[in-house]
Amino acid sequence: MVERQSPLELAPLELELRTGSHGDFEHGIDVILSETRPGSILQLAAWPGQEKKLIAGIRTVTGLALPDGAGAGSTDGVRSVFGFAPGKFTVVDEAEGLGLAFANVVTPAIGTVTDLSHGRTAIRIAGPKAEWVLAKFFAIDFALPAFPVGAGRSTMHHDVFAQIQRTGADQFDIYVFRSFARSFWKALCHASEEVGYEVQ
Amino acid sequence: MLITCPYCGPRDVIEFTYQGDGNRQRPQPASQDLDAWNAYVYDRLNPAGDHNEIWQHSGGCRAHLKVVRNTLTHEISSVAFARGDHKAAMRHKAEGKS
Numbered sequence: 001m002v003e004r005q006s007p008l009e010l011a012p013l014e015l016e017l018r019t020g021s022h023g024d025f026e027h028g029i030d031v032i033l034s035e036t037r038p039g040s041i042l043q044l045a046a047w048p049g050q051e052k053k054l055i056a057g058i059r060t061v062t063g064l065a066l067p068d069g070a071g072a073g074s075t076d077g078v079r080s081v082f083g084f085a086p087g088k089f090t091v092v093d094e095a096e097g098l099g100l101a102f103a104n105v106v107t108p109a110i111g112t113v114t115d116l117s118h119g120r121t122a123i124r125i126a127g128p129k130a131e132w133v134l135a136k137f138f139a140i141d142f143a144l145p146a147f148p149v150g151a152g153r154s155t156m157h158h159d160v161f162a163q164i165q166r167t168g169a170d171q172f173d174i175y176v177f178r179s180f181a182r183s184f185w186k187a188l189c190h191a192s193e194e195v196g197y198e199v200q
Numbered sequence: 201m202l203i204t205c206p207y208c209g210p211r212d213v214i215e216f217t218y219q220g221d222g223n224r225q226r227p228q229p230a231s232q233d234l235d236a237w238n239a240y241v242y243d244r245l246n247p248a249g250d251h252n253e254i255w256q257h258s259g260g261c262r263a264h265l266k267v268v269r270n271t272l273t274h275e276i277s278s279v280a281f282a283r284g285d286h287k288a289a290m291r292h293k294a295e296g297k298s
Contacts, residue, residue: 088261154261155215155259155260
């Protein structure tokens with residue numbers, strides 16, 4: 001696979017990814033921002049009526065069982081999966097090559113596998129104020145009962161389409177288009193300033 | 201205005217794109233019935249009240265939705281996936297049951 005470079009590190013905005021503490025951190029760091037850089041980001045789509053076979057295929061390849069329901073998902077810290085639309089799922093793996101693993105499982109009769117590894121940037125926001133900062137960005141309910149761990153949501157921030165998965169009680173992974181990643185990251189940093197944030 | 205997407209739940213209207221009047225009946229592509237094509241392109245009910253509309257959740261799950269919106273109050277009384285029973289709905293309408 002072609003070697004990837006993070007859009008957050010490209011000149012002249014390489015300074016965007018400034019590791020360390022920023023904003024109002026004297027009173028504590030309430031948000032930690034990082035780029036997770038997974039090796040594989042896939043979009044899987046089932047033809048109508050083939051959804052259960054696709055979900056079974058995801059379980060075969062990743063070992064992750066998808067709970068029932070719209071936007072449901074799960075994560076084991078290395079691999080993650082969530083539904084983002086009817087019959088469509090995002091599957092993420094820290095390792096590269098997940099698309100090849102699906103090639104023989106998701107046959108053309110079941111659905112499609114689209115490798116978006118080069119097209120998306122994964123940004124993680126964690127900490128006690130993660131919900132609060134994201135609530136400034138997206139008009140959806142981030143409370144744990146409404147947005148349980150593992151679940152995913154498709155939404156947008158100022159026309160920047162974003163897929164969000166809750167990967168912990170106070171941790172979210174956000175997948176944005178690579179071309180928007182730097183401006184989104186910058187906005188996220190600005191929004192986190194008032195609570196004090198650390199870039200890792 | 202909130203539209204409750206059947207997949208995503210209640211979302212702000214900014215996430216949705218209006219795809220036009222849901223009452224239109226597209227003639228068969230080979231049809232040479234000019235009146236039918238004229239009606240498809242130009243004729244609109246323009247009701248003051250409940251209106252059948254097609255919306256796409258373009259800033260979310262991207263599903264196309266059949267929405268009934270009140271043009272006076274913006275109240276959304278019904279949202280469903282446009283996919284699947286669209287033809288049934290059209291038949292329903294053609295039989296004058298809508």
